[in-house]
Amino acid sequence: MRIEPWVFLLLLLPVQAILGQPVWNVPIGDFVGSLDISADGSYVVASSLYIEAGVGRICLFDKNGTVVWDYIANFPISTAISASGKHIVVGVRSEGIFYLSREGELIWSYRFGDFYFDVQISSDGNSVAVSTSSGNVYYFNGEGKKLWSYRFSSWFIPISMSSDGSLVAVGGSYEVMLLSRLGEILWNSEVDCEVQKISISPDGTYIMATSGNSIYFLDSRGEILWSSEVEGEILSIAFSSDGNSVAVTSILKEGSENKGVVSFYNSYGELLWSYDIGSWAVVSISSDDPMEIML
Amino acid sequence: MGGERLHVLDKSGGLLLNLSVGEAPIHVISLSADANSVVIGTGGDLIFFSLEEMLRQHPPKIEAKPTAFEKFFASVSLIITLSLIGTLFLILKRKIS
Numbered sequence: 292m293r294i295e296p297w298v299f300l301l302l303l304l305p306v307q308a309i310l311g312q313p314v315w316n317v318p319i320g321d322f323v324g325s326l327d328i329s330a331d332g333s334y335v336v337a338s339s340l341y342i343e344a345g346v347g348r349i350c351l352f353d354k355n356g357t358v359v360w361d362y363i364a365n366f367p368i369s370t371a372i373s374a375s376g377k378h379i380v381v382g383v384r385s386e387g388i389f390y391l392s393r394e395g396e397l398i399w400s401y402r403f404g405d406f407y408f409d410v411q412i413s414s415d416g417n418s419v420a421v422s423t424s425s426g427n428v429y430y431f432n433g434e435g436k437k438l439w440s441y442r443f444s445s446w447f448i449p450i451s452m453s454s455d456g457s458l459v460a461v462g463g464s465y466e467v468m469l470l471s472r473l474g475e476i477l478w479n480s481e482v483d484c485e486v487q488k489i490s491i492s493p494d495g496t497y498i499m500a501t502s503g504n505s506i507y508f509l510d511s512r513g514e515i516l517w518s519s520e521v522e523g524e525i526l527s528i529a530f531s532s533d534g535n536s537v538a539v540t541s542i543l544k545e546g547s548e549n550k551g552v553v554s555f556y557n558s559y560g561e562l563l564w565s566y567d568i569g570s571w572a573v574v575s576i577s578s579d580d581p582m583e584i585m586l
Numbered sequence: 587m588g589g590e591r592l593h594v595l596d597k598s599g600g601l602l603l604n605l606s607v608g609e610a611p612i613h614v615i616s617l618s619a620d621a622n623s624v625v626i627g628t629g630g631d632l633i634f635f636s637l638e639e640m641l642r643q644h645p646p647k648i649e650a651k652p653t654a655f656e657k658f659f660a661s662v663s664l665i666i667t668l669s670l671i672g673t674l675f676l677i678l679k680r681k682i683s
Binding site (some may be wrong): 313314317319321323324325326330331332335337339347352374530536538553555563564565568576 | 593595597598599601607613614615616617618620622623624625626627628629630631632633635636639640641643675
């Protein structure tokens with residue numbers, strides 16, 4: 292049976308449902324911090340924390356739940372896996388980033404000493420972008436060579452990398468920037484907010500930046516195509532693979548009640564539909580072209 | 587209470603699945619690009635689902651859209667039913683008076 296290709300997922304507090312039987316369920320610590328899955332679902336990388344012991348763990352699983360490798364790490368914060376699952380990048384607090392092979396070999400690492408990192412990896416694993424809590428953005432190639440870095444602010448700023456690694460969108464204070472693989476600032480557009488979340492479409496055609504309840508949708512030349520507001524606070528955003536649709540989850544607190552909604556827009560800013568989810572939610576969208584995952 | 591759930595929707599907003607996935611809150615999620623697999627983090631557990639398998643076990647109930655003929659037939663049926671009710675009402679009214 293072929294699944295509807297644009298299927299996307301929401302986590303939420305529920306109403307009536309069937310009991311989902313997982314393929315596997317593995318305890319990996321007190322708290323799962325981050326995770327990522329390869330394009331065809333063959334590999335899953337996850338980081339976790341053991342709170343009392345004050346240590347973390349990074350694991351790679353195959354689709355059967357078998358541990359491929361398992362490392363103890365100081366405080367892993369963020370993880371990302373390439374589309375094929377051949378390369379994994381992990382950000383560890385106060386240490387830096389670690390670039391590993393599927394077999395668990397450490398290929399290269401880079402020390403930062405910052406408190407927090409967001410790591411992104413291109414589909415082919417040949418590009419890595421890192422945003423740190425001191426407001427720096429770094430860009431590495433697959434051999435660990437630092438191609439460029441910029442200091443954008445004194446605090447953490449959100450970044451998002453296109454699928455091929457050729458573009459990096461950066462959300463700053465009242466601005467959105469787009470940088471090339473070579474570190475050129477292609478453009479810088481003003482927005483009316485401190486950007487809290489940013490996402491670039493896989494092909495780099497569109498960029499969405501959000502803050503609070505505001506959405507800004509820009510094209511690849513930095514023009515704001517549309518802006519909108521949702522009720523409540525935006526929790527997560529995700530592009531479809533062709534960039535022509537975006538999903539936004541938000542939550543509105545009304546007294547002791549939480550009203551969660553996922554809103555689905557097209558690239559013209561038209562609200563195609565919304566779905567009431569009752570509580571907070573995060574969203575993930577699949578590819579709309581199954582052939583893409585074979586790359 | 588009641589656990590957390592995983593909702594699967596298609597691009598038109600149609601709900602395909604609504605899964606109960608346990609008691610602990612779900613805080614991280616990743617869906618494979620081919621939409622066949624999803625992994626979630628709930629508390630300290632890492633849980634992997636095969637959406638392909640879940641949809642095979644629990645196929646979504648999709649209501650077929652009525653054809654033009656079915657719509658016409660439904661309209662005619664409604665008109666006939668209302669006419670019959672009206673006629674019966676008039677007959678009853680005459681008999682009472």
